[in-house]
Amino acid sequence: MKLYEYEGKRLFSKAEIPIPNGKVISEPLQWEGKAVVKVQLLEGGRGKRGLVKVTENVATTISEFKKMGYNLFLVEEFIPHSKEVYISAMIDRDKKEPIIIASPEGGIDVESATNVKIFEIPEERGVRPYDVTMIEKYLGVNGLDKIVKGIYNLLLTYEAELVEINPLAITDRGPVALDSKVILEDNALYRHPDILREFNRENVSDGYVELEGYVGIIGNGAGLTMSTMDLVKLAGGEPADFLDVGGGANKEHVKESIIRVASNEKVKKLVVNIFGGITRCDEVARGIVEAYKEVRKPIFVRLVGTNEEEGRKILIENGIKAYEDPLQAIGDAIRS
Amino acid sequence: MRNYGTKVVAGVTPGKGGTEIEGIPVYDNVADAVKEHNIEASIVFVPGKFAADAVYEALDSGINLVVVITEHIPVLDTMRFVKYAKNKGARIIGPNCPGIMVPEQISLGIMPPRAFKKGKIGIASRSGTLTYEVANDLKHIGQSTVIGVGGDPIIGTDLVDAALAFEEDPETEKIVVIGEIGGTSEERLASLVKRGKIKKKIVAYIAGLTAPREKRMGHAGAVVYMGMGSFQSKVTAFKEADISVAQTPFDIKKLL
Known part of the structure; x- marks a missing residue:
């Protein structure tokens, strides 16, 4: 869950990071x-x-x-300052430890920064004075003790994916966080009801990601859904979204998912790609048929799994294109 | 799993000790189960909030292979139990994975048997259903072992560990790697191949060509922050290491 700038700055205050x-x-x-x-x-x-x-x-x-x-x-x-730097904290997936990322080029898109350095600070020992001096030396500024400890502690206390200050202004009275970007981990939000209450927020993420295109995409499993988007693009289409219905999808869930995707005005047609192990295809097909009655946009369904023939039969009887081969389903969708 | 030949000897659910499910005894805790049976592996299906407890319990009972199927475990929990397992010399597979399977022999997890067949290809994958799709497409060749490493940012066994295991495995002739955006395991794998640490032929597929940056694509681990682990970075790393990259999951068979 991404926080608003002002919410992130409230967390900064709690961690004694100076803000304007x-x-x-x-x-x-x-x-x-x-x-x-x-x-x-x-x-x-x-x-x-x-x-x-x-x-x-x-x-x-x-x-x-x-x-x-x-x-x-x-x-x-307005904070007059002589210099801007970049600093953030996140968990390094490979090292499996918290890291501090720093760059003397503050205020810009860190991806395009030419000098960025990563400082690994193992959770077991936490931030030590020499960590701070190394970061200060690299950035060419002083007085970062509270900043480094602050973002490090926020990362671990609130289980954030990212705690970023960009830019951190260097002023006569010390460093000041001019902006905040804090992303809390959705899976850990249940351990932080105080934060949700304080910001009056709830976790509404259902995994739906909207894109720019016109072909609605639904799949089961994240990798398969992503791959379906890519196949649509490679076939000359533009995916409109990512929506994973997950494993063992039932009729209601499939129906709601299709209505959700189809209600995007940009969506002209939908590709549904289901490779079921235990997923009951007849159940999925009935969900698609019910949704189709409401959305009336062309749906191209690749359906494989338990009771797949029954599932495809239900679709075809209701005027929906059903396939065993995903490439054929996508090809027909793009050409339609 | 039992239909596939896996010997499931015990279940553990606190409060259900002394009962049976389909003839399999259920225990209140892992320690009780270990006293009665010779246990080689534990599979965790426990919901995210309690999964870490189940992993620690299995590890502390001396079980050296723990497959964690559960999705939505907080990253800090995983970070801590993966390190704990490593210190004990135990292996974790997952979390957020479909498990591991040796076709026509044994399955520890939830992979659908219909997609797999015994053969010489090792598959290591970050995605569940995409693995089934690829295995199914390679059914005429068959698989030695299939490892679903999991879709989380931190996992106990990553693509690199899996590929190294396949390199050592006499049953495996060639390796298929199914990666996706996020993290750097594909890039590290490419670097190992470049340095000659893995000599068997690898064919790779990466999902996420069309994924926008900083958006999570379903899997907790499929997100690009700071430009790290983008689709392009992975494809470039593989190509520099002379690893064939399939444009679609259905081009893998041609490249093998």
Whole structure:
């Protein structure tokens, strides 16, 4: 679960990481002096989209953003600074330990940074003074003790996938986190009800990912679904989404999934790819037929598994194209 | 599993000790089961919140192979029990995996027998249903052993460990690797091949050509952060190591 910038900064405060003084609001606000107004969105790239503004006139800026359809803002004091750096904490999948990632190139997309260094800090011993001095030396700045310990502790305490400060401003009064990007691990949220309550959030992730294309994609199993998207692309189509119905999918779940994907206006047709082991194909077919009555968009179904012949028969009787071969199903879908 | 020849000797569910399911005795804890039977492996189906407890219990009872089928185990739990197992010299397969199978001999997990046949190809895969798809497509050649390593960010046995095991396995002639976006196990495997540590022929397939960055594609482990483990990075690493990369799961057989 990705947090809003202001939520991440609340966690920063708890961890004693300095942040600018600021206010979260949804209406224009009177503010003395120079300030930064930032639209609160879960998507990244706000800077590039002009949704972060340095202004002397906060109320006007907010009114302008509101006209563009945005409704939640973080207004912060402007922080003069001499330098910006990048720092984040995550779990290294291969080392199986927490790591700190640092770059002296702050404020930019870290993927395009040319100098990035990883510092492994094993959980067993935690952050030690020499970790901090090595990171400070690499970044060419001082006073990072609270920052390094802060992001490291947040990572482990709240079970985050990523705790990122980009940029971290270096000022006369020390480092200040100008932005926050915190992603909490969905599987561990049940251990942090206090955070969900404090931010009034609930975990609604169901694995659906929307893409840019027009071919709706449903599969069983993450790898097979991803592979189906790729096959659609290779056949000349553009996938519209990723949706994995999982193993042993029942009729209702299949029906809801198809309606979900088909309700995306961009979707012109759907490809359903089911390779069932224990999945009952007749059950899946009935779910597809019920959904088809409501969505009325062409559906191309590859259906293999227990009772597959029965399943394909049910589909064909109801005017839905059914296949054993996924490439044929996808090919027909693209050509249709 | 039993139909496939796996000797399931005991079940463990706290509070159900002393009962039986289909003639198999159920115990309150693993230690009780170990006293009565010679146990070589444990399979964990316990829900995510309690799975770590089940893994520790199996490890502390001296079981050296633990297959964790469960999905949605918090990463920190997995990180800790995988290290714990390593210190004990035990092997974990998974979490979030379909298990391991030697076709027509034994299955520890949930792979559907209909997709597999005995043969000489070793398959190591990060995805369940995609493994079935590929195995099914290679049915005319058959498989020596199939390892579903699991779709989580941290797993006990990764593609590299599996490929090294196949390199040593006299029953395996060629290796099929089914990877996906996220993590760097494919890149590390490529580097081993480049250094001559694995000599058997490898054919690879990577899912996620069309996956957008920083979006999780179903599997907890299928996500690209900081540009690490992108589709392109994996394909490039394999090609540099002269590993054939199949464009679709159905091109693997041609490349073998």
